[in-house]
Amino acid sequence: MAYIARITICVLLFFASCSQCFMRVAINVQKLNVAQHIGPKYVGVTIDSSVIREHWGTIDFNSPKFLTLAKGLAPSFVRVGGTDCDFVIFNETTTAMNERKDKAGHTNFTMTAADWDELNIFVSFVGWDLIFDLNVFLRKDGHWDPTNAIELIKYTIEKGYKPVAYELGNELDVFHDFVVTAKEVAPDFAHLKQILSSYPELAPFFILGTDAGTVASVSVKFMTEFFEAGGGESIDVATFHHYYMDSRKATVDKFHNVTVLESLRPMLINVINLCKRFIPTKQVWLGETSSSYGGGAYEISDRYVSSFLWLDKLGLSSVLGIQGVLRQSFYGGNYGLINSNLDPNPDYWLTVLFKRLVASPVFTVPQPPNPDLRIYAHCTNTNSSMGYTAGSVTLYLLNLGNTTVPVDVPDMVNKTHHIYMFSPGDDTGLTSKSIKLNGVVLALANDNELPPLKPVIGQGNIQVEAYNMGYIVFPGAMRSECV
Numbered sequence: 001m002a003y004i005a006r007i008t009i010c011v012l013l014f015f016a017s018c019s020q021c022f023m024r025v026a027i028n029v030q031k032l033n034v035a036q037h038i039g040p041k042y043v044g045v046t047i048d049s050s051v052i053r054e055h056w057g058t059i060d061f062n063s064p065k066f067l068t069l070a071k072g073l074a075p076s077f078v079r080v081g082g083t084d085c086d087f088v089i090f091n092e093t094t095t096a097m098n099e100r101k102d103k104a105g106h107t108n109f110t111m112t113a114a115d116w117d118e119l120n121i122f123v124s125f126v127g128w129d130l131i132f133d134l135n136v137f138l139r140k141d142g143h144w145d146p147t148n149a150i151e152l153i154k155y156t157i158e159k160g161y162k163p164v165a166y167e168l169g170n171e172l173d174v175f176h177d178f179v180v181t182a183k184e185v186a187p188d189f190a191h192l193k194q195i196l197s198s199y200p201e202l203a204p205f206f207i208l209g210t211d212a213g214t215v216a217s218v219s220v221k222f223m224t225e226f227f228e229a230g231g232g233e234s235i236d237v238a239t240f241h242h243y244y245m246d247s248r249k250a251t252v253d254k255f256h257n258v259t260v261l262e263s264l265r266p267m268l269i270n271v272i273n274l275c276k277r278f279i280p281t282k283q284v285w286l287g288e289t290s291s292s293y294g295g296g297a298y299e300i301s302d303r304y305v306s307s308f309l310w311l312d313k314l315g316l317s318s319v320l321g322i323q324g325v326l327r328q329s330f331y332g333g334n335y336g337l338i339n340s341n342l343d344p345n346p347d348y349w350l351t352v353l354f355k356r357l358v359a360s361p362v363f364t365v366p367q368p369p370n371p372d373l374r375i376y377a378h379c380t381n382t383n384s385s386m387g388y389t390a391g392s393v394t395l396y397l398l399n400l401g402n403t404t405v406p407v408d409v410p411d412m413v414n415k416t417h418h419i420y421m422f423s424p425g426d427d428t429g430l431t432s433k434s435i436k437l438n439g440v441v442l443a444l445a446n447d448n449e450l451p452p453l454k455p456v457i458g459q460g461n462i463q464v465e466a467y468n469m470g471y472i473v474f475p476g477a478m479r480s481e482c483v
Protein backbone atom coordinates (compact mmCIF):
# COMPACT_ATOMS: atom_id res chain seq x y z
CA MET A 1 0.00 0.00 0.00
CA ALA A 2 2.78 2.36 0.99
CA TYR A 3 4.53 1.56 -2.28
CA ILE A 4 1.41 2.36 -4.33
CA ALA A 5 0.84 5.54 -2.36
CA ARG A 6 4.41 6.63 -3.10
CA ILE A 7 3.93 6.02 -6.80
CA THR A 8 0.70 7.98 -6.72
CA ILE A 9 2.45 10.88 -5.02
CA CYS A 10 5.27 10.75 -7.56
CA VAL A 11 2.79 10.79 -10.43
CA LEU A 12 0.89 13.65 -8.83
CA LEU A 13 4.11 15.58 -8.30
CA PHE A 14 5.10 14.95 -11.91
CA PHE A 15 1.83 16.39 -13.18
CA ALA A 16 1.85 19.27 -10.70
CA SER A 17 5.32 20.40 -11.73
CA CYS A 18 4.71 19.64 -15.37
CA SER A 19 1.38 21.45 -15.72
CA GLN A 20 3.76 24.40 -16.12
CA CYS A 21 5.96 22.72 -18.69
CA PHE A 22 3.03 21.74 -20.92
CA MET A 23 2.14 25.41 -20.91
CA ARG A 24 5.70 26.58 -21.59
CA VAL A 25 6.11 28.36 -24.87
CA ALA A 26 9.21 28.21 -27.04
CA ILE A 27 9.92 30.28 -30.12
CA ASN A 28 12.93 30.02 -32.41
CA VAL A 29 13.34 33.48 -33.86
CA GLN A 30 15.79 32.37 -36.53
CA LYS A 31 13.53 29.61 -37.87
CA LEU A 32 10.29 31.53 -38.39
CA ASN A 33 8.89 31.44 -41.92
CA VAL A 34 7.82 34.51 -43.83
CA ALA A 35 4.03 34.66 -44.18
CA GLN A 36 3.19 38.07 -45.67
CA HIS A 37 4.45 41.50 -46.59
CA ILE A 38 2.94 44.77 -45.39
CA GLY A 39 3.65 48.41 -46.20
CA PRO A 40 5.07 51.13 -43.93
CA LYS A 41 1.58 52.60 -43.49
CA TYR A 42 -0.09 49.34 -42.53
CA VAL A 43 -1.68 51.00 -39.47
CA GLY A 44 -3.76 54.08 -40.15
CA VAL A 45 -6.50 55.97 -38.38
CA THR A 46 -9.92 57.40 -39.12
CA ILE A 47 -11.91 60.45 -38.20
CA ASP A 48 -15.64 59.90 -38.58
CA SER A 49 -17.53 62.19 -40.97
CA SER A 50 -19.86 62.93 -38.06
CA VAL A 51 -17.05 65.10 -36.68
CA ILE A 52 -17.36 67.34 -39.77
CA ARG A 53 -21.02 67.78 -38.89
CA GLU A 54 -19.75 69.19 -35.56
CA HIS A 55 -17.21 71.30 -37.46
CA TRP A 56 -14.45 69.20 -35.87
CA GLY A 57 -15.93 69.02 -32.36
CA THR A 58 -13.34 69.69 -29.67
CA ILE A 59 -10.45 69.22 -32.10
CA ASP A 60 -8.22 72.27 -32.05
CA PHE A 61 -6.08 72.13 -35.17
CA ASN A 62 -3.80 74.74 -33.62
CA SER A 63 -3.25 72.86 -30.37
CA PRO A 64 0.45 71.94 -30.06
CA LYS A 65 -0.55 68.84 -28.07
CA PHE A 66 -2.95 67.68 -30.77
CA LEU A 67 -0.36 68.22 -33.48
CA THR A 68 2.36 66.45 -31.48
CA LEU A 69 0.14 63.41 -30.93
CA ALA A 70 -0.79 63.26 -34.61
CA LYS A 71 2.82 63.61 -35.74
CA GLY A 72 3.72 60.76 -33.41
CA LEU A 73 1.78 58.41 -35.71
CA ALA A 74 3.25 59.65 -39.01
CA PRO A 75 3.58 58.34 -41.63
CA SER A 76 -0.08 57.36 -41.63
CA PHE A 77 -3.27 57.30 -43.62
CA VAL A 78 -6.28 59.05 -42.15
CA ARG A 79 -9.62 58.05 -43.56
CA VAL A 80 -12.40 60.61 -43.11
CA GLY A 81 -15.60 58.70 -43.69
CA GLY A 82 -18.41 56.77 -42.09
CA THR A 83 -22.20 56.88 -42.10
CA ASP A 84 -22.29 60.68 -42.21
CA CYS A 85 -20.21 60.80 -45.41
CA ASP A 86 -23.47 60.09 -47.21
CA PHE A 87 -25.07 63.24 -45.77
CA VAL A 88 -22.23 65.72 -46.21
CA ILE A 89 -22.54 68.39 -48.88
CA PHE A 90 -19.58 70.60 -49.68
CA ASN A 91 -20.46 74.27 -49.99
CA GLU A 92 -17.73 76.75 -50.74
CA THR A 93 -19.87 79.85 -50.32
CA THR A 94 -21.83 79.35 -47.13
CA THR A 95 -21.11 78.71 -43.49
CA ALA A 96 -24.43 77.14 -42.54
CA MET A 97 -27.29 75.11 -43.93
CA ASN A 98 -30.89 74.74 -42.87
CA GLU A 99 -30.99 71.18 -41.65
CA ARG A 100 -34.11 69.30 -42.57
CA LYS A 101 -34.82 65.85 -41.14
CA ASP A 102 -36.05 63.19 -43.52
CA LYS A 103 -38.46 60.44 -42.49
CA ALA A 104 -35.74 58.21 -41.07
CA GLY A 105 -34.39 61.12 -39.00
CA HIS A 106 -31.32 61.78 -41.17
CA THR A 107 -30.22 65.28 -42.06
CA ASN A 108 -27.78 66.56 -44.63
CA PHE A 109 -25.13 68.96 -43.44
CA THR A 110 -22.58 71.32 -44.88
CA MET A 111 -18.85 70.89 -45.07
CA THR A 112 -17.63 74.46 -45.44
CA ALA A 113 -14.50 75.55 -47.26
CA ALA A 114 -13.04 76.35 -43.83
CA ASP A 115 -13.73 72.78 -42.61
CA TRP A 116 -11.96 71.35 -45.67
CA ASP A 117 -9.08 73.83 -45.39
CA GLU A 118 -8.46 72.96 -41.75
CA LEU A 119 -8.40 69.23 -42.46
CA ASN A 120 -6.05 69.45 -45.42
CA ILE A 121 -3.63 71.87 -43.80
CA PHE A 122 -3.56 69.67 -40.71
CA VAL A 123 -2.81 66.38 -42.52
CA SER A 124 -0.09 67.96 -44.58
CA PHE A 125 1.49 69.54 -41.47
CA VAL A 126 1.62 66.28 -39.50
CA GLY A 127 2.69 64.11 -42.42
CA TRP A 128 -0.50 62.11 -42.87
CA ASP A 129 -2.20 61.06 -46.12
CA LEU A 130 -5.89 61.83 -46.49
CA ILE A 131 -8.45 59.30 -47.73
CA PHE A 132 -11.81 61.01 -48.23
CA ASP A 133 -15.18 59.29 -48.45
CA LEU A 134 -17.58 60.96 -50.94
CA ASN A 135 -21.37 61.09 -50.65
CA VAL A 136 -23.03 58.33 -52.70
CA PHE A 137 -26.57 59.34 -51.66
CA LEU A 138 -26.41 62.34 -53.97
CA ARG A 139 -28.18 60.59 -56.83
CA LYS A 140 -30.02 61.27 -60.04
CA ASP A 141 -32.02 58.71 -62.04
CA GLY A 142 -30.58 55.77 -60.11
CA HIS A 143 -26.96 56.91 -60.56
CA TRP A 144 -24.49 58.77 -58.42
CA ASP A 145 -24.60 62.51 -59.12
CA PRO A 146 -21.02 63.78 -59.00
CA THR A 147 -21.86 67.51 -59.19
CA ASN A 148 -20.97 68.22 -55.56
CA ALA A 149 -17.86 66.02 -55.70
CA ILE A 150 -16.66 67.96 -58.73
CA GLU A 151 -17.11 71.25 -56.83
CA LEU A 152 -14.98 69.79 -54.05
CA ILE A 153 -12.34 68.53 -56.50
CA LYS A 154 -12.08 71.92 -58.22
CA TYR A 155 -11.71 73.70 -54.91
CA THR A 156 -9.10 71.12 -53.79
CA ILE A 157 -7.03 71.65 -56.94
CA GLU A 158 -7.32 75.44 -56.65
CA LYS A 159 -5.93 75.24 -53.11
CA GLY A 160 -3.23 72.72 -53.98
CA TYR A 161 -4.43 70.10 -51.50
CA LYS A 162 -3.42 66.48 -52.14
CA PRO A 163 -5.76 63.83 -50.80
CA VAL A 164 -4.20 60.50 -51.74
CA ALA A 165 -7.33 58.43 -52.06
CA TYR A 166 -11.09 58.46 -52.34
CA GLU A 167 -14.01 56.33 -51.31
CA LEU A 168 -17.67 56.45 -52.31
CA GLY A 169 -20.33 55.74 -49.69
CA ASN A 170 -20.25 53.73 -46.52
CA GLU A 171 -21.60 50.35 -45.38
CA LEU A 172 -24.30 50.19 -48.06
CA ASP A 173 -24.82 46.52 -47.26
CA VAL A 174 -25.96 47.17 -43.69
CA PHE A 175 -27.53 50.63 -44.03
CA HIS A 176 -31.18 50.08 -44.76
CA ASP A 177 -32.73 53.56 -44.54
CA PHE A 178 -31.62 54.21 -48.11
CA VAL A 179 -30.94 51.39 -50.49
CA VAL A 180 -28.14 51.55 -53.02
CA THR A 181 -27.43 48.06 -54.30
CA ALA A 182 -24.09 46.52 -55.19
CA LYS A 183 -25.19 46.44 -58.83
CA GLU A 184 -25.96 50.16 -58.74
CA VAL A 185 -22.80 51.24 -56.98
CA ALA A 186 -20.41 49.26 -59.24
CA PRO A 187 -20.89 51.67 -62.19
CA ASP A 188 -20.83 54.59 -59.73
CA PHE A 189 -17.27 53.58 -58.81
CA ALA A 190 -16.35 53.45 -62.49
CA HIS A 191 -17.76 56.95 -62.86
CA LEU A 192 -15.74 58.13 -59.84
CA LYS A 193 -12.56 56.70 -61.33
CA GLN A 194 -13.24 58.35 -64.66
CA ILE A 195 -13.84 61.76 -63.05
CA LEU A 196 -10.78 61.60 -60.80
CA SER A 197 -8.63 60.48 -63.74
CA SER A 198 -9.76 63.48 -65.77
CA TYR A 199 -7.91 65.84 -63.39
CA PRO A 200 -4.14 65.30 -63.80
CA GLU A 201 -3.60 67.46 -60.69
CA LEU A 202 -5.10 64.70 -58.54
CA ALA A 203 -2.60 62.05 -59.65
CA PRO A 204 -1.50 59.76 -58.22
CA PHE A 205 -4.63 58.72 -56.36
CA PHE A 206 -6.21 55.42 -55.47
CA ILE A 207 -9.76 54.28 -54.79
CA LEU A 208 -10.96 52.15 -51.90
CA GLY A 209 -14.32 50.44 -51.74
CA THR A 210 -16.95 49.59 -50.93
CA ASP A 211 -16.40 49.98 -47.20
CA ALA A 212 -18.66 47.01 -46.60
CA GLY A 213 -20.09 47.06 -43.10
CA THR A 214 -18.68 43.81 -41.78
CA VAL A 215 -16.43 40.87 -42.60
CA ALA A 216 -19.43 38.55 -42.18
CA SER A 217 -21.66 36.92 -44.78
CA VAL A 218 -23.86 39.96 -45.47
CA SER A 219 -20.82 41.85 -46.73
CA VAL A 220 -19.39 38.88 -48.57
CA LYS A 221 -22.67 38.70 -50.48
CA PHE A 222 -22.64 42.42 -51.22
CA MET A 223 -19.01 42.42 -52.35
CA THR A 224 -19.58 39.32 -54.49
CA GLU A 225 -22.37 41.15 -56.30
CA PHE A 226 -20.18 44.24 -56.58
CA PHE A 227 -17.38 42.21 -58.17
CA GLU A 228 -19.79 40.35 -60.45
CA ALA A 229 -21.07 43.72 -61.64
CA GLY A 230 -17.50 44.72 -62.56
CA GLY A 231 -16.85 46.96 -59.54
CA GLY A 232 -13.48 45.33 -58.87
CA GLU A 233 -11.96 47.08 -61.89
CA SER A 234 -12.56 50.53 -60.39
CA ILE A 235 -11.10 49.95 -56.96
CA ASP A 236 -7.46 49.59 -55.96
CA VAL A 237 -8.18 48.36 -52.44
CA ALA A 238 -11.13 46.33 -51.18
CA THR A 239 -12.33 47.57 -47.81
CA PHE A 240 -14.34 45.84 -45.12
CA HIS A 241 -15.20 47.11 -41.65
CA HIS A 242 -14.88 45.11 -38.47
CA TYR A 243 -15.99 45.43 -34.86
CA TYR A 244 -15.89 42.52 -32.43
CA MET A 245 -19.19 43.41 -30.75
CA ASP A 246 -21.95 45.87 -30.04
CA SER A 247 -20.84 48.51 -27.51
CA ARG A 248 -24.06 48.05 -25.55
CA LYS A 249 -23.20 44.39 -24.96
CA ALA A 250 -19.52 44.90 -24.27
CA THR A 251 -17.93 43.68 -21.04
CA VAL A 252 -14.39 43.88 -19.75
CA ASP A 253 -14.16 40.06 -19.85
CA LYS A 254 -14.98 39.95 -23.55
CA PHE A 255 -12.13 42.35 -24.27
CA HIS A 256 -9.48 39.79 -23.29
CA ASN A 257 -11.27 36.59 -24.24
CA VAL A 258 -9.47 34.39 -26.75
CA THR A 259 -12.76 33.22 -28.29
CA VAL A 260 -13.59 36.84 -29.13
CA LEU A 261 -10.10 37.45 -30.53
CA GLU A 262 -10.24 34.29 -32.64
CA SER A 263 -13.70 35.16 -34.02
CA LEU A 264 -11.93 37.45 -36.48
CA ARG A 265 -9.76 34.76 -38.06
CA PRO A 266 -12.33 32.76 -40.12
CA MET A 267 -14.01 35.95 -41.28
CA LEU A 268 -10.75 37.48 -42.50
CA ILE A 269 -9.83 34.27 -44.29
CA ASN A 270 -13.22 34.34 -45.96
CA VAL A 271 -12.99 37.92 -47.27
CA ILE A 272 -9.37 37.48 -48.32
CA ASN A 273 -10.33 34.38 -50.33
CA LEU A 274 -13.23 36.24 -51.91
CA CYS A 275 -10.92 39.04 -53.03
CA LYS A 276 -8.29 36.55 -54.25
CA ARG A 277 -10.96 35.10 -56.51
CA PHE A 278 -12.09 38.38 -58.07
CA ILE A 279 -9.21 40.86 -57.65
CA PRO A 280 -6.13 38.69 -57.05
CA THR A 281 -3.60 41.50 -57.51
CA LYS A 282 -5.33 44.03 -55.26
CA GLN A 283 -5.07 44.69 -51.55
CA VAL A 284 -7.65 44.03 -48.86
CA TRP A 285 -7.92 46.41 -45.89
CA LEU A 286 -9.93 46.72 -42.75
CA GLY A 287 -11.10 50.15 -43.83
CA GLU A 288 -12.70 51.09 -40.53
CA THR A 289 -12.26 48.97 -37.46
CA SER A 290 -12.34 49.03 -33.70
CA SER A 291 -13.30 47.09 -30.59
CA SER A 292 -17.08 47.65 -30.53
CA TYR A 293 -19.50 49.46 -32.81
CA GLY A 294 -21.82 52.26 -31.80
CA GLY A 295 -19.13 54.68 -30.65
CA GLY A 296 -17.09 52.28 -28.52
CA ALA A 297 -17.92 50.90 -25.09
CA TYR A 298 -18.12 53.43 -22.27
CA GLU A 299 -15.18 53.03 -19.86
CA ILE A 300 -13.93 49.95 -21.73
CA SER A 301 -12.93 50.94 -25.28
CA ASP A 302 -10.81 53.79 -23.95
CA ARG A 303 -9.17 51.75 -21.19
CA TYR A 304 -6.14 49.50 -20.90
CA VAL A 305 -8.14 46.35 -21.66
CA SER A 306 -9.02 47.52 -25.17
CA SER A 307 -5.37 47.19 -26.14
CA PHE A 308 -5.73 43.39 -26.22
CA LEU A 309 -8.29 43.55 -29.04
CA TRP A 310 -6.28 46.19 -30.86
CA LEU A 311 -2.84 44.59 -30.77
CA ASP A 312 -4.25 41.17 -31.56
CA LYS A 313 -6.18 42.56 -34.54
CA LEU A 314 -3.00 44.13 -35.89
CA GLY A 315 -1.17 40.83 -35.56
CA LEU A 316 -3.85 38.51 -36.88
CA SER A 317 -4.69 40.78 -39.82
CA SER A 318 -1.07 41.11 -40.89
CA VAL A 319 -0.31 37.41 -40.73
CA LEU A 320 -3.42 36.51 -42.72
CA GLY A 321 -2.66 39.00 -45.51
CA ILE A 322 -4.58 42.17 -44.74
CA GLN A 323 -2.55 45.13 -46.03
CA GLY A 324 -4.06 48.03 -44.11
CA VAL A 325 -5.91 48.54 -40.83
CA LEU A 326 -7.60 51.89 -40.27
CA ARG A 327 -8.39 52.41 -36.61
CA GLN A 328 -11.74 53.90 -35.77
CA SER A 329 -10.80 56.40 -34.56
CA PHE A 330 -7.98 58.83 -34.02
CA TYR A 331 -10.40 61.22 -32.35
CA GLY A 332 -14.07 60.74 -31.50
CA GLY A 333 -16.18 58.23 -29.57
CA ASN A 334 -15.07 56.04 -26.69
CA TYR A 335 -12.70 54.26 -29.05
CA GLY A 336 -10.56 57.26 -29.96
CA LEU A 337 -6.80 56.88 -29.67
CA ILE A 338 -7.06 60.28 -28.05
CA ASN A 339 -9.98 61.49 -25.94
CA SER A 340 -12.16 64.60 -26.24
CA ASN A 341 -9.64 66.58 -24.14
CA LEU A 342 -7.07 65.60 -26.75
CA ASP A 343 -5.18 63.42 -24.28
CA PRO A 344 -3.87 59.99 -25.35
CA ASN A 345 -5.66 56.78 -24.33
CA PRO A 346 -3.67 53.53 -23.78
CA ASP A 347 -4.12 52.38 -27.41
CA TYR A 348 -2.39 55.54 -28.61
CA TRP A 349 0.92 54.50 -27.04
CA LEU A 350 0.61 50.94 -28.26
CA THR A 351 0.11 52.26 -31.79
CA VAL A 352 3.08 54.62 -31.64
CA LEU A 353 5.38 51.78 -30.68
CA PHE A 354 3.83 49.45 -33.25
CA LYS A 355 4.70 51.96 -35.93
CA ARG A 356 8.23 52.44 -34.66
CA LEU A 357 9.07 48.79 -34.05
CA VAL A 358 7.03 46.61 -36.40
CA ALA A 359 7.62 46.31 -40.13
CA SER A 360 7.64 43.81 -42.99
CA PRO A 361 7.76 40.91 -43.67
CA VAL A 362 5.43 39.19 -41.24
CA PHE A 363 6.43 35.77 -39.92
CA THR A 364 4.18 32.82 -39.16
CA VAL A 365 4.16 31.98 -35.46
CA PRO A 366 2.21 28.92 -34.41
CA GLN A 367 -0.22 30.00 -31.67
CA PRO A 368 1.08 28.53 -28.41
CA PRO A 369 -0.68 25.71 -26.52
CA ASN A 370 -1.46 28.12 -23.70
CA PRO A 371 -4.49 30.03 -25.02
CA ASP A 372 -3.75 33.00 -22.76
CA LEU A 373 -0.63 33.81 -24.75
CA ARG A 374 -0.71 35.36 -28.22
CA ILE A 375 2.49 35.84 -30.21
CA TYR A 376 3.24 37.60 -33.49
CA ALA A 377 6.56 38.28 -35.19
CA HIS A 378 7.74 40.69 -37.88
CA CYS A 379 10.96 42.21 -39.04
CA THR A 380 11.81 45.27 -36.99
CA ASN A 381 11.21 48.69 -38.49
CA THR A 382 14.67 49.97 -39.45
CA ASN A 383 13.35 53.34 -40.62
CA SER A 384 12.17 54.87 -37.34
CA SER A 385 13.60 56.99 -34.56
CA MET A 386 14.35 53.82 -32.57
CA GLY A 387 17.44 53.21 -34.71
CA TYR A 388 17.28 49.45 -35.17
CA THR A 389 19.41 47.97 -37.90
CA ALA A 390 18.81 45.38 -40.61
CA GLY A 391 18.34 41.80 -39.45
CA SER A 392 16.41 42.66 -36.27
CA VAL A 393 13.16 40.89 -35.41
CA THR A 394 10.26 42.20 -33.31
CA LEU A 395 7.96 39.84 -31.45
CA TYR A 396 4.78 41.04 -29.89
CA LEU A 397 3.20 39.11 -27.09
CA LEU A 398 -0.10 39.41 -25.26
CA ASN A 399 -0.93 37.64 -22.02
CA LEU A 400 -4.72 37.59 -21.75
CA GLY A 401 -4.66 35.76 -18.44
CA ASN A 402 -3.95 36.40 -14.80
CA THR A 403 -0.78 34.33 -14.41
CA THR A 404 2.76 34.90 -15.67
CA VAL A 405 3.64 32.98 -18.84
CA PRO A 406 7.29 32.13 -19.51
CA VAL A 407 8.45 32.21 -23.11
CA ASP A 408 11.66 30.44 -24.12
CA VAL A 409 13.72 31.78 -26.99
CA PRO A 410 16.20 28.89 -27.43
CA ASP A 411 18.13 30.31 -30.37
CA MET A 412 18.42 33.78 -28.83
CA VAL A 413 19.22 32.92 -25.19
CA ASN A 414 22.77 34.18 -25.39
CA LYS A 415 21.88 37.49 -27.06
CA THR A 416 20.31 40.56 -25.53
CA HIS A 417 16.82 41.71 -26.41
CA HIS A 418 14.96 44.97 -25.91
CA ILE A 419 11.76 44.83 -23.89
CA TYR A 420 8.87 47.27 -24.34
CA MET A 421 6.27 45.77 -22.01
CA PHE A 422 2.93 47.41 -21.24
CA SER A 423 0.85 46.97 -18.10
CA PRO A 424 -2.15 48.76 -16.55
CA GLY A 425 -1.36 52.29 -15.44
CA ASP A 426 -2.96 52.06 -12.00
CA ASP A 427 -4.67 49.82 -9.44
CA THR A 428 -7.91 49.68 -11.39
CA GLY A 429 -6.08 47.15 -13.54
CA LEU A 430 -7.78 46.26 -16.81
CA THR A 431 -9.99 49.37 -16.70
CA SER A 432 -7.09 51.69 -16.02
CA LYS A 433 -7.25 54.93 -17.99
CA SER A 434 -3.48 55.00 -18.25
CA ILE A 435 -0.83 52.54 -19.33
CA LYS A 436 2.68 51.80 -18.13
CA LEU A 437 5.65 51.08 -20.35
CA ASN A 438 8.23 48.99 -18.49
CA GLY A 439 6.62 50.02 -15.21
CA VAL A 440 6.40 53.77 -15.82
CA VAL A 441 3.11 55.54 -16.60
CA LEU A 442 3.16 57.10 -20.06
CA ALA A 443 2.16 60.75 -20.34
CA LEU A 444 3.18 63.81 -22.30
CA ALA A 445 5.84 65.70 -20.36
CA ASN A 446 5.11 68.73 -22.51
CA ASP A 447 2.96 69.55 -25.52
CA ASN A 448 5.78 69.62 -28.02
CA GLU A 449 7.22 66.12 -27.99
CA LEU A 450 6.42 62.58 -27.01
CA PRO A 451 8.33 61.21 -24.00
CA PRO A 452 11.25 58.91 -24.79
CA LEU A 453 9.98 55.34 -25.20
CA LYS A 454 12.96 53.41 -23.94
CA PRO A 455 13.43 49.65 -23.72
CA VAL A 456 14.70 47.57 -20.84
CA ILE A 457 17.56 45.36 -21.94
CA GLY A 458 17.07 41.69 -21.20
CA GLN A 459 18.67 38.35 -21.93
CA GLY A 460 17.53 34.76 -21.81
CA ASN A 461 13.95 33.62 -21.50
CA ILE A 462 11.07 36.07 -21.30
CA GLN A 463 8.41 36.34 -18.62
CA VAL A 464 5.11 37.84 -19.76
CA GLU A 465 3.33 38.83 -16.58
CA ALA A 466 -0.42 38.66 -16.03
CA TYR A 467 -2.33 41.03 -18.35
CA ASN A 468 0.87 42.42 -19.85
CA MET A 469 1.48 42.88 -23.53
CA GLY A 470 4.26 44.39 -25.54
CA TYR A 471 7.10 44.21 -27.98
CA ILE A 472 10.44 42.43 -27.74
CA VAL A 473 13.10 43.41 -30.24
CA PHE A 474 15.97 41.03 -31.05
CA PRO A 475 18.63 43.25 -32.59
CA GLY A 476 20.91 40.24 -33.04
CA ALA A 477 18.47 38.01 -34.92
CA MET A 478 20.36 38.43 -38.20
CA ARG A 479 17.41 37.53 -40.40
CA SER A 480 18.35 38.13 -44.01
CA GLU A 481 14.72 39.01 -44.85
CA CYS A 482 14.83 41.96 -42.44
CA VAL A 483 16.60 44.69 -44.37
Ligand SMILES: *[C@@H]1O[C@H](CO)[C@@H](O)[C@H](O)[C@H]1NC(C)=O
Pocket residue numbers: 089090091092093094096148
Ligand atom coordinates in the same frame (compact mmCIF):
# COMPACT_ATOMS: atom_id res chain seq x y z
C1 LIG B 1 -24.45 76.79 -50.87
O1 LIG B 1 -25.06 77.72 -50.02
C2 LIG B 1 -25.69 78.77 -50.72
C3 LIG B 1 -26.18 79.78 -49.69
O2 LIG B 1 -26.90 79.17 -48.66
C4 LIG B 1 -26.83 78.19 -51.56
O3 LIG B 1 -27.43 79.22 -52.30
C5 LIG B 1 -26.27 77.13 -52.50
O4 LIG B 1 -27.31 76.49 -53.19
C6 LIG B 1 -25.47 76.09 -51.71
N1 LIG B 1 -24.82 75.17 -52.61
C7 LIG B 1 -24.94 73.84 -52.46
C8 LIG B 1 -24.14 73.01 -53.39
O5 LIG B 1 -25.64 73.32 -51.61
Ligand SMILES: *[C@@H]1O[C@H](CO)[C@@H](O)[C@H](O)[C@H]1NC(C)=O
Pocket residue numbers: 087100101102106107108137138139
Ligand atom coordinates in the same frame (compact mmCIF):
# COMPACT_ATOMS: atom_id res chain seq x y z
C1 LIG C 1 -29.73 65.43 -49.00
O1 LIG C 1 -29.65 66.19 -50.18
C2 LIG C 1 -29.91 65.44 -51.36
C3 LIG C 1 -29.67 66.36 -52.54
O2 LIG C 1 -30.38 67.53 -52.38
C4 LIG C 1 -31.34 64.91 -51.33
O3 LIG C 1 -31.58 64.13 -52.47
C5 LIG C 1 -31.50 64.05 -50.07
O4 LIG C 1 -32.82 63.61 -49.95
C6 LIG C 1 -31.12 64.83 -48.85
N1 LIG C 1 -31.11 63.93 -47.72
C7 LIG C 1 -31.69 64.24 -46.56
C8 LIG C 1 -31.52 63.24 -45.46
O5 LIG C 1 -32.31 65.27 -46.39
Ligand SMILES: *[C@@H]1O[C@H](CO)[C@@H](O)[C@H](O)[C@H]1NC(C)=O
Pocket residue numbers: 253257258259260
Ligand atom coordinates in the same frame (compact mmCIF):
# COMPACT_ATOMS: atom_id res chain seq x y z
C1 LIG D 1 -14.93 33.54 -23.59
O1 LIG D 1 -16.11 33.65 -24.31
C2 LIG D 1 -16.68 32.39 -24.64
C3 LIG D 1 -17.81 32.59 -25.62
O2 LIG D 1 -18.45 33.79 -25.42
C4 LIG D 1 -17.09 31.71 -23.36
O3 LIG D 1 -17.67 30.47 -23.64
C5 LIG D 1 -15.86 31.53 -22.48
O4 LIG D 1 -16.22 30.99 -21.24
C6 LIG D 1 -15.13 32.83 -22.27
N1 LIG D 1 -13.84 32.55 -21.66
C7 LIG D 1 -13.44 33.10 -20.53
C8 LIG D 1 -12.07 32.73 -20.05
O5 LIG D 1 -14.13 33.89 -19.91
Ligand SMILES: *[C@@H]1O[C@H](CO)[C@@H](O)[C@H](O)[C@H]1NC(C)=O
Pocket residue numbers: 040074075383
Ligand atom coordinates in the same frame (compact mmCIF):
# COMPACT_ATOMS: atom_id res chain seq x y z
C1 LIG E 1 11.78 56.33 -44.10
O1 LIG E 1 10.88 57.17 -43.43
C2 LIG E 1 10.77 58.46 -43.99
C3 LIG E 1 9.89 59.28 -43.07
O2 LIG E 1 8.66 58.68 -42.88
C4 LIG E 1 10.23 58.36 -45.40
O3 LIG E 1 10.12 59.63 -45.98
C5 LIG E 1 11.16 57.48 -46.23
O4 LIG E 1 10.60 57.26 -47.49
C6 LIG E 1 11.37 56.14 -45.54
N1 LIG E 1 12.39 55.39 -46.24
C7 LIG E 1 12.22 54.13 -46.60
C8 LIG E 1 13.38 53.49 -47.30
O5 LIG E 1 11.19 53.53 -46.42
Ligand SMILES: *[C@@H]1O[C@H](CO)[C@@H](O)[C@H](O)[C@H]1NC(C)=O
Pocket residue numbers: 401402
Ligand atom coordinates in the same frame (compact mmCIF):
# COMPACT_ATOMS: atom_id res chain seq x y z
C1 LIG F 1 -7.62 33.77 -12.83
O1 LIG F 1 -8.46 33.51 -13.93
C2 LIG F 1 -9.19 32.29 -13.81
C3 LIG F 1 -9.98 32.05 -15.10
O2 LIG F 1 -9.54 32.79 -16.16
C4 LIG F 1 -10.10 32.36 -12.62
O3 LIG F 1 -10.77 31.13 -12.47
C5 LIG F 1 -9.27 32.65 -11.38
O4 LIG F 1 -10.13 32.85 -10.28
C6 LIG F 1 -8.42 33.89 -11.56
N1 LIG F 1 -7.54 34.05 -10.42
C7 LIG F 1 -7.35 35.21 -9.81
C8 LIG F 1 -6.37 35.22 -8.69
O5 LIG F 1 -7.94 36.22 -10.15
Ligand SMILES: *[C@@H]1O[C@H](CO)[C@@H](O)[C@H](O)[C@H]1NC(C)=O
Pocket residue numbers: 410411412413414
Ligand atom coordinates in the same frame (compact mmCIF):
# COMPACT_ATOMS: atom_id res chain seq x y z
C1 LIG G 1 24.53 29.70 -25.30
O1 LIG G 1 25.70 29.65 -24.53
C2 LIG G 1 25.92 28.39 -23.89
C3 LIG G 1 27.14 28.52 -22.99
O2 LIG G 1 28.20 29.07 -23.69
C4 LIG G 1 26.09 27.32 -24.98
O3 LIG G 1 26.27 26.07 -24.39
C5 LIG G 1 24.86 27.32 -25.86
O4 LIG G 1 25.04 26.42 -26.93
C6 LIG G 1 24.57 28.69 -26.42
N1 LIG G 1 23.30 28.66 -27.13
C7 LIG G 1 23.13 29.18 -28.33
C8 LIG G 1 21.76 29.04 -28.95
O5 LIG G 1 23.97 29.77 -28.94
